[in-house]
Amino acid sequence: MAFSKTIAQENVKQRLVNSARSGKVAHAILLSGPSGSGKLGLALAYAQYLNCEDRGKEDSCGKCRSCFMAKKYMHPDIHFSYPVVGTGALSTDYAAEWREKLAAGSYFTVYQWLQHIGAENKQGNINVQECNSIIKRLSLKAYDSPYKVMIIWAAEHLGEQGNRLLKLIEEPPENTVLILIAEDEERILNTILSRTQKFQVPRLSDEDIAKGLKTNMKTNEAKALQISALSEGNYSKALELLEDQKDNNGAKIIHWMSLCIKKNKEAELIKWIDVQVKEGRESLKHFLQYCLHFTRQTMRLRYSPQSICLLSEEEQKVAKWLAGRCAILKLEQLYELFNNASHHIARNANAKIVLTNVSISLKQTVLGKA
Numbered sequence: 001m002a003f004s005k006t007i008a009q010e011n012v013k014q015r016l017v018n019s020a021r022s023g024k025v026a027h028a029i030l031l032s033g034p035s036g037s038g039k040l041g042l043a044l045a046y047a048q049y050l051n052c053e054d055r056g057k058e059d060s061c062g063k064c065r066s067c068f069m070a071k072k073y074m075h076p077d078i079h080f081s082y083p084v085v086g087t088g089a090l091s092t093d094y095a096a097e098w099r100e101k102l103a104a105g106s107y108f109t110v111y112q113w114l115q116h117i118g119a120e121n122k123q124g125n126i127n128v129q130e131c132n133s134i135i136k137r138l139s140l141k142a143y144d145s146p147y148k149v150m151i152i153w154a155a156e157h158l159g160e161q162g163n164r165l166l167k168l169i170e171e172p173p174e175n176t177v178l179i180l181i182a183e184d185e186e187r188i189l190n191t192i193l194s195r196t197q198k199f200q201v202p203r204l205s206d207e208d209i210a211k212g213l214k215t216n217m218k219t220n221e222a223k224a225l226q227i228s229a230l231s232e233g234n235y236s237k238a239l240e241l242l243e244d245q246k247d248n249n250g251a252k253i254i255h256w257m258s259l260c261i262k263k264n265k266e267a268e269l270i271k272w273i274d275v276q277v278k279e280g281r282e283s284l285k286h287f288l289q290y291c292l293h294f295t296r297q298t299m300r301l302r303y304s305p306q307s308i309c310l311l312s313e314e315e316q317k318v319a320k321w322l323a324g325r326c327a328i329l330k331l332e333q334l335y336e337l338f339n340n341a342s343h344h345i346a347r348n349a350n351a352k353i354v355l356t357n358v359s360i361s362l363k364q365t366v367l368g369k370a
């Protein structure tokens with residue numbers, strides 16, 4: 001993967017490129033930053049750049065033999081380690097799944113990765129056996145590349161086992177580069193942290209995310225702005241929200257509100273709830289997140305009707321009606337309602353009960369006296 005494929009982060013890119021060009025490559029680096037900021041893409045681009053046979057000033061050539069293999073994530077001198085599940089399981093046991101996931105894009109969360117390998121509710125882990133495998137893989141001679149690279153993704157999952165890598169970090173084999181990637185560096189052993197060169201990868205701006213969506217996903221301007229405002233600087237989340245739009249959450253909330261508020265809709269509402277429950281917990285979590293966004297926008301309409309509204313025309317009609325009817329206190333109650341529901345769904349509460357309770361409270365809040 002090339003640097004040009006990662007969104008923004010120009011400062012980090014420049015520092016990485018400079019280190020390679022000056023030959024002052026640290027043996028161990030840490031890319032630290034929030035989810036969806038592009039750390040994995042930067043690590044992949046750096047590894048490819050380090051071994052490119054025809055490096056440009058800013059990026060790898062993308063055409064040489066080394067780049068060709070790196071782009072397929074099959075480079076013999078670019079190794080990966082990441083959390084997996086199962087006693088004694090190694091990253092290499094999941095190499096095919098890892099390549100498949102990378103081929104679909106470098107922005108994904110640990111949760112999404114674990115779902116991809118069918119981990120369900122099991123916790124991912126980088127275990128003792130995997131640490132030994134890291135040491136073994138790096139002790140082998142490089143094929144014919146300038147650098148042997150090991151990318152350890154979600155390095156928080158190393159836990160105490162990380163101590164096994166200390167010697168490797170202190171006295172690395174020649175031309176070896178260890179790239180650790182972490183969202184929460186506090187969970188990495190201090191003994192390791194103190195031996196790495198740190199690159200802070202900041203969260204992306206809404207503008208960067210909108211630009212990324214337009215360029216990479218061919219999203220139109222209005223939708224890109226709407227999604228970027230919701231994604232909290234997290235491109236992985238933006239991609240997830242884009243997927244949501246296929247679920248049409250805007251239309252869903254309008255329909256739900258009408259079933260809750262209009263008379264004699266109880267039977268239809270129960271059916272609607274059953275359908276939502278069947279769609280699964282993830283889909284429901286996204287829907288409730290969307291309800292929070294919708295309520296925030298409704299509050300904005302109430303406070304300052306002239307402000308830019310990040311809702312579709314149909315949604316705006318309902319939001320205006322709601323803003324006209326509900327005092328700000330009521331809108332805050334609605335927000336609380338969706339927020340609690342989202343919290344309960346994420347913690348495996350019974351989805352049918354949660355949705356039924358929210359539906360009843362929603363009606364009481366909207367129709368009740370101020």
Ligand SMILES: [Zn+2]
Pocket residue numbers: 051052053054055060061062063064065066067068
């Ligand atoms: Zn190349």
